[in-house]
Amino acid sequence: MKKVLIVTYYWPPAGGPGVQRWLKFVKYLRGYEIDPIVYIPENGHYPLKDSSLTHEIPQDITVLKKPIFEPYNFAGFISKKNTLKISSGIIPEEQNQGFLQKLMLFIRGNLFIPDARKFWVKPSVKFLSSYIREYNIDTVITTGPPHSLHLIGLGLKRKIDCNWIADFRDPWTQIGYHKKLKLLSFAKKKHERLEREVLQTADELITTSFTTRDEFQKITSKPISVITNGYDYEKVDATPLDQKFSLSHIGSLLSGRNPKNLWNALAELISENPDFANDFQLKLIGAVGDPVLESIKKAGLQDHLVLKGYVSHTEALQLQRSSQVLLLIEIDSEDTRGIIPGKLFEYMVSNRLILAVGPEKADIEKLISETNTGKFFLYSQKEEIKNFIFERYKEFKSGTLQSHPIGLQKYSRKALTGELAELIKNLG
Missing domain, CATH: 3.40.50.2000 (Glycogen Phosphorylase B;)
Known part of the structure; x- marks a missing residue:
């Protein structure tokens, strides 16, 4: 050996x-x-x-x-x-x-x-x-x-x-x-x-x-x-899905990861749709930079915001699997095109759809598309982000919101x- x-x-x-x-x-x-x-x-x-x-x-x-x-x-x-x-x-x-x-x-x-x-x-x-x-x-x-x-x-x-x-x-x-x-x-x-x-x-x-x-x-x-x-095969206690239409980011949101168009798209959906406003919840689990919090509050999302801070790996997995949609954000810079967060692979096997926002030609776009686990957007694509979220919300209301991944085995x-x-x- x-x-x-x-x-x-x-x-x-x-x-x-x-x-x-x-x-x-x-x-x-x-x-x-x-x-x-x-x-x-x-x-x-x-x-x-x-x-x-x-x-x-x-x-x-x-x-x-x-x-x-x-x-x-x-x-x-x-x-x-x-x-x-x-x-x-x-x-x-x-x-x-x-x-x-x-x-x-x-x-x-x-x-x-x-x-x-x-x-x-x-x-x-x-x-x-x-x-x-x-x-x-x-x-x-x-x-x-x-x-x-x-x-x-x-x-x-x-x-x-x-x-x-x-x-x-x-x-x-x-x-x-x-x-x-x-x-x-x-x-x-x-x-x-x-x-x-x-x-x-x-x-x-x-x-x-x-x-x-x-x-x-x-x-x-x-x-x-x-x-x-x-991802690893980990035993996680069965966790019921959130009753709210939860959009969850799990992990640190550094100051550079601040997609203002996402926050504004959510604000418009809340303003335009009373049912969405009643159902929506933004969950941030992990350290969050002050500029990110300021942008979220400026967009008027504070009443829908849940902050949990750092949690254990086991609890993070449970939160992933109980969320309606998982949020993945990378800094909007050419320097970060090659960053593939480890949590992406856990997201992939959570059976929840991923909404990713990042820089042009990002490696995460390739992986998400290849595995059919969600959708990637540029920071500038506010209307596209807004439409994606609202379509997922309609699936949430009809009870059909879920992921349909393919080819995940090679990432075990x-x-x-x-x-x-x-x-x-x-x-x-």
Whole structure:
């Protein structure tokens, strides 16, 4: 059985989608004759926690832990609220940033390159190089963000010439928030240099989206595979559908995810249709940026708004399956075309229709269309969004509202792990 060392920052009790990708791979790898060993920080700074995920860790798996120096712990003494937001990727627009936020972003972008976990790189390379030799590890896999973990892979590759796969759950220099980090010229160049070194040194690269793969192919000739996130077969207590015509977004709504035309379309439907006004409910589960809330209230939707905050993964699944329509929103930017949120795949198997709003040529449009699980719209398509919602409302009233998905099997976590296992075995 091949031994594979997986270097990841996010691991239970951390919450959020970044945890689930490698938790699920670890869950199924042994079924493909691959023995995973996981390396994580002993004292990681996790903005979100979900203790329910600890029950999914295979009981006999080896999990190595080493301490990490976390600047966010010190920053929390200055401003806990701002530290949590920035470490979660919630970065306000320039005009909404206070002096303290601007200062923290400047420090984050220019002093901590590629990110605040950079101090874990050297001690990890030292420890793991010895561990890999002693236990005959065949392959090392690093997953980012945080992209500092790819520098661990880079260090190991150079020191002991191990097989190395770099998994990019999100882009590096092309990710949406990168431009908000107030990078000086030297910092921007250093990010680009480190990204290039990783892309050109790893033996194999994995991305979760087709757009990110295409962007990386401009930088490197190394083989790149797309292995998306996916869904797992999870037992969820049967939950009755909402009595209201609920449009639900599950997950963080960052400040850039603010489709004002959607809010205005809903406002017009409420104004024009008394029955719709009586039945409609907008449910937001997870962290919501202040600008988004302001836009929703400005549209006059506050009486229809339900805010639940962060919930456990199990409760999130229940809320997905009880909602009438599921809302998926991505930032309206060329930089986010390749973002495929992990929750999309859970949405797909919830048997509820998806209303997605995002940028032109978004990868999520391709997946939603391919699986017949909903409809994708551009931010500008207010009338089209409005008509789609009203047609779904009429189906809700007649009791016929549901999804008719096709071809979902290839996005199961088990099938995706099979693709990963094939990559590992082909490395030799």
